[in-house]
Amino acid sequence: DAGVTQSPTHLIKTRGQHVTLRCSPISGHKSVSWYQQVLGQGPQFIFQYYEKEERGRGNFPDRFSARQFPNYSSELNVNALLLGDSALYLCASSERQVLNYGYTFGSGTRLTVV
Amino acid sequence: DQQVKQNSPSLSVQEGRISILNCDYTNSMFDYFLWYKKYPAEGPTFLISISSIKDKNEDGRFTVFLNKSAKHLSLHIVPSQPGDSAVYFCAASAGLVNDMRFGAGTRLTVKP
Numbered sequence: 001d002a003g004v005t006q007s008p009t010h011l012i013k014t015r016g017q018h019v020t021l022r023c024s025p026i027s028g029h030k031s032v033s034w035y036q037q038v039l040g041q042g043p044q045f046i047f048q049y050y051e052k053e054e055r056g057r058g059n060f061p062d063r064f065s066a067r068q069f070p071n072y073s074s075e076l077n078v079n080a081l082l083l084g085d086s087a088l089y090l091c092a093s094s095e096r097q098v099l100n101y102g103y104t105f106g107s108g109t110r111l112t113v114v
Numbered sequence: 115d116q117q118v119k120q121n122s123p124s125l126s127v128q129e130g131r132i133s134i135l136n137c138d139y140t141n142s143m144f145d146y147f148l149w150y151k152k153y154p155a156e157g158p159t160f161l162i163s164i165s166s167i168k169d170k171n172e173d174g175r176f177t178v179f180l181n182k183s184a185k186h187l188s189l190h191i192v193p194s195q196p197g198d199s200a201v202y203f204c205a206a207s208a209g210l211v212n213d214m215r216f217g218a219g220t221r222l223t224v225k226p
């Protein structure tokens with residue numbers, strides 16, 4: 001029974017480049033959320049998608065965008081990368097938009113911007 | 115804005131003793147609180163949660179206490195085991211938007 005899978009696991013990009021991160025939710029889960037975790041801090045909410053529609057957006061610039069596909073997988077795109085975008089990007093899936101229990105997180109994509 | 119705060123970056127306890135991890139929040143709209151555990155190179159794993167209509171929730175060795183008037187919650191682990199050594203995150207959410215706000219985490223070390 002596959003959990004939340006994210007690819008790639010590690011990535012090194014140069015400032016100004018663009019990056020696409022991918023997430024496959026647990027089978028049957030229709031909600032995907034993206035979080036950014038900078039070293040020494042807790043995860044910060046970026047986006048939630050449910051049934052292919054954006055249902056929530058955190059305090060991130062427009063350089064960050066995402067989408068959800070018909071199979072409920074999701075992509076997070078970041079344009080014009082800055083050094084400060086270096087972080088662990090976590091994807092979490094859930095059956096519903098609103099939970100009364102915790103998300104299931106993937107292991108994350110470690111993005112390093114140089 | 116730090117709406118969820120974990121003021122202790124680290125905690126060390128002896129195996130078999132109680133671990134108490136603390137969390138404070140500022141947003142009175144939060145109505146659901148969660149604890150996650152994170153091992154290195156893994157994503158956070160959901161541990162236990164509590165709704166704002168309760169003041170205690172227990173699951174095996176883990177108990178979460180919520181004090182709404184003080185805007186404070188705590189996670190008790192009894193007895194602590196070496197396998198509990200991890201970073202523990204407190205998180206909170208409000209309303210229908212599934213936007214969890216996380217604290218910075220507390221690194222728990224349980225010594226054999």
